Amino acid sequence: MDKGTDKASVTIGGRDYVIVPRDEYNRLTGLAKVAALPPFPAPDADGNYPAKEYMAASLSRKIVKGRVEAGLTQRALAEQAGITFEHLNRLESGRITPTLATMMKIEGALKRASAANARRTKRRRRNTL
Numbered sequence: 033m034d035k036g037t038d039k040a041s042v043t044i045g046g047r048d049y050v051i052v053p054r055d056e057y058n059r060l061t062g063l064a065k066v067a068a069l070p071p072f073p074a075p076d077a078d079g080n081y082p083a084k085e086y087m088a089a090s091l092s093r094k095i096v097k098g099r100v101e102a103g104l105t106q107r108a109l110a111e112q113a114g115i116t117f118e119h120l121n122r123l124e125s126g127r128i129t130p131t132l133a134t135m136m137k138i139e140g141a142l143k144r145a146s147a148a149n150a151r152r153t154k155r156r157r158r159n160t161l
Contacts, residue, residue: 053156055103055149062100069093070126084129092126095138099124102145112141 040051052060070092073085099109110120114137122128123138130138 055152059101059103062103069096070124085126088129089126091130091135092124095120095130096124098138098142102142103149104142104145109138109141109145112145113137114141 039056042049042051070089072089073082075081099106102109104112106120106124107117110117113120113134115134119128119134120138123130123134
């Protein structure tokens with residue numbers, strides 16, 4: 033392992049590889065999936081965007097990014113937020129717009145997950161020094 037980091041480098045068959053912990057790998061692959069975010073709606077002839085559809089896409093993108101950064105699956109976030117998996121899936125796909133109450137539940141779950149991840153990372157770094 034590289035001193036002070038959670039990765040190691042190896043060379044196999046003349047190719048360099050980086051080894052990272054599973055949770056970091058999962059986080060990185062999740063971030064790659066963020067590229068498949070719901071698209072924003074196209075503007076009308078006057079250049080205006082439909083407000084409701086734009087808001088749904090914007091909120092769904094924020095939910096997906098937050099979930100991936102927190103290292104949660106849709107099922108885990110839904111469970112921690114106290115909503116159904118199906119409801120979260122519809123929110124993340126931009127098919128529905130969340131209520132304020134639902135957004136507060138999701139935000140709370142994401143904050144708790146991020147705090148837990150930060151504590152785990154801090155402990156892991158202390159243990160590797």
